[in-house]
Amino acid sequence: MNEELGVKGKLEIVASKTFAANAVLVDVVDFLNKSLKKDGYIFGVSKSGEKMTIVIYEAE
Structure with missing residues (x-):
């Protein structure tokens, strides 16, 4: 799985x-991944x- 990411x-x-379901959360997670993956953080x-x-995951 990690290699897929x-x-x-x-x-x-x-x-x-956990939040009430809202389609905007998918866009927020996509934005965070694009912005912070280089710093070692991945969002799901x-x-x-x-x-x-x-x-929120921290890659070791």
Whole structure:
């Protein structure tokens, strides 16, 4: 999975937060990944029912 993200090594979860589902969160996560991947941070988003969770990972 890490190789799919262009990351070698381990991903460590820094934080996660669940919100009411909102399509804008996908755009926010895309923006954050494009802006902060070079600094070693990767952001993920998942949807479950009416909730969406954003997870911040630090690449080691």
